[in-house]
Amino acid sequence: MTIAVINCGSSSIKYSLFEQQKQIETNVIQNLQKENYEAALTKLAEKFKASHSLIAVGHRVVHGGPDFHKPTFITASILEKIKSYSSLAPLHNPLNILGIEIMQSILKNLPQVAVFDTAFHHTIPHFAHIYPIPYEYYENHQIRRYGFHGISHEYLMHQASLKLQKSVDQCSLITAHLGNGCSITAIKNGKSVDTSMGFTPLEGVMMGTRSGSIDPSIVETIAKDCKNGVEDAMLALNRKSGLLGISGISNDMRKLHEAKSERAHLAIDMFVHSISKTIASMRTNLSSLDALVFSGGIGENDAIIREKIIERIPFLDLHIDKYKNLEHGKHHLGIISSSASLPIFVIPTDEEKMIMQEVLCLLSS
Ligand code: ADP
Numbered sequence: 001m002t003i004a005v006i007n008c009g010s011s012s013i014k015y016s017l018f019e020q021q022k023q024i025e026t027n028v029i030q031n032l033q034k035e036n037y038e039a040a041l042t043k044l045a046e047k048f049k050a051s052h053s054l055i056a057v058g059h060r061v062v063h064g065g066p067d068f069h070k071p072t073f074i075t076a077s078i079l080e081k082i083k084s085y086s087s088l089a090p091l092h093n094p095l096n097i098l099g100i101e102i103m104q105s106i107l108k109n110l111p112q113v114a115v116f117d118t119a120f121h122h123t124i125p126h127f128a129h130i131y132p133i134p135y136e137y138y139e140n141h142q143i144r145r146y147g148f149h150g151i152s153h154e155y156l157m158h159q160a161s162l163k164l165q166k167s168v169d170q171c172s173l174i175t176a177h178l179g180n181g182c183s184i185t186a187i188k189n190g191k192s193v194d195t196s197m198g199f200t201p202l203e204g205v206m207m208g209t210r211s212g213s214i215d216p217s218i219v220e221t222i223a224k225d226c227k228n229g230v231e232d233a234m235l236a237l238n239r240k241s242g243l244l245g246i247s248g249i250s251n252d253m254r255k256l257h258e259a260k261s262e263r264a265h266l267a268i269d270m271f272v273h274s275i276s277k278t279i280a281s282m283r284t285n286l287s288s289l290d291a292l293v294f295s296g297g298i299g300e301n302d303a304i305i306r307e308k309i310i311e312r313i314p315f316l317d318l319h320i321d322k323y324k325n326l327e328h329g330k331h332h333l334g335i336i337s338s339s340a341s342l343p344i345f346v347i348p349t350d351e352e353k354m355i356m357q358e359v360l361c362l363l364s365s
Helices: 035-052 077-084 095-105 119-121 137-141 152-163 217-224 229-238 243-245 255-260 263-286 296-301 304-309 321-325 353-365
Strands: 002-008 011-017 022-029 055-059 112-116 173-178 182-188 191-195 291-295 345-347
Touching: 002 035, 002 353, 011 035, 011 353, 022 353, 035 055, 035 229, 055 321, 077 095, 077 243, 095 112, 095 345, 095 353, 112 119, 112 353, 119 191, 152 173, 152 182, 152 191, 152 291, 152 345, 152 353, 173 263, 173 296, 173 304, 191 263, 191 296, 217 229, 243 263, 255 296, 263 321, 291 296, 296 304
Parallel strands: 002 055, 055 112, 173 291, 291 345
Antiparallel strands: 002 011, 011 022, 173 182, 182 191
16 A cells, blocks of 8 residues: 655655555655656656555645645546646646646546645634735735645644644644744644744745745835846845845855854844744744744754754743753753743654645545
């Protein structure tokens, strides 16, 4: 019984094969261009076809719009609906759709399941998912907070609940997914109640190449200065900002630690400020907090950044010395705050595993 999981990104295709829930193969096909993307997917589908034990393919679909709250078998009408959300995620959904179409054309009659990165956040209450702009933009243009990284935040929630030995619906958490893209989510009794990313993955905290939230008027000022106006301004905010834009060196935190330049230090300070401020603000959504969770490339590996973030969060009220003494390995953290004990977990995220579990769950229902 094999389940394949694929994640079609803008320049890479990540896939994993699971047998009896155990990952038996994982790979990333990198540096793909528009011209060879389809061929790479076809080759992958042929490879899957050769596996006689394959029972389903799970697809990560970035945008599920306002309608998809759960993993869904992909029928023709579901695919049409996913296509209708392409304008909400023009860089991602079209590639996810291409992945689905090619897999469907080669692996005929095999169940294909869409697992949406937005779905986990559908529980965010109305007052937290609407923007304070004229209401008709919400009604007519579906402009609202959708949130992203939902598959990761949900996985982290399940892992944290195991560590806390509490059922998921009793867990209140703040999960910080800090990779190239970064987002922070407040989870109350097993449900997402707020998240930093919004209508697109550009909103929220400072990221590798994305600015995160800025005064929208800045877009107008930058656009006036650009050949292609708003299009170039959006490119600057998505691809040339964040750690890269400030340091002028890299979007990779490891390189910024090595660099001795003032701007590299400034980028790190700004990142820490942005993340700690957002974590602290997420606390206002929760009446109690069971744990803070760090994940993603930076969250999992960078103890210096974690420590700097933690130091700035007043409600943790930590004895940092104790924290230092307690950290033995990269996956261990058990922080004692001066007033109460608040666990801080470092959990490697595993979106593929979460997708595989969702596929299994749907198949068995
Ligand atoms: P993505 O969001 O693309 O999935 P990842 O979660 O893999 O990215 O995170 C990538 C980022 O994690 C890198 O750009 C780098 O900044 C950071 N990173 C990875 N390993 C380390 C490390 N050992 N120390 C500090 N930062 C790291």
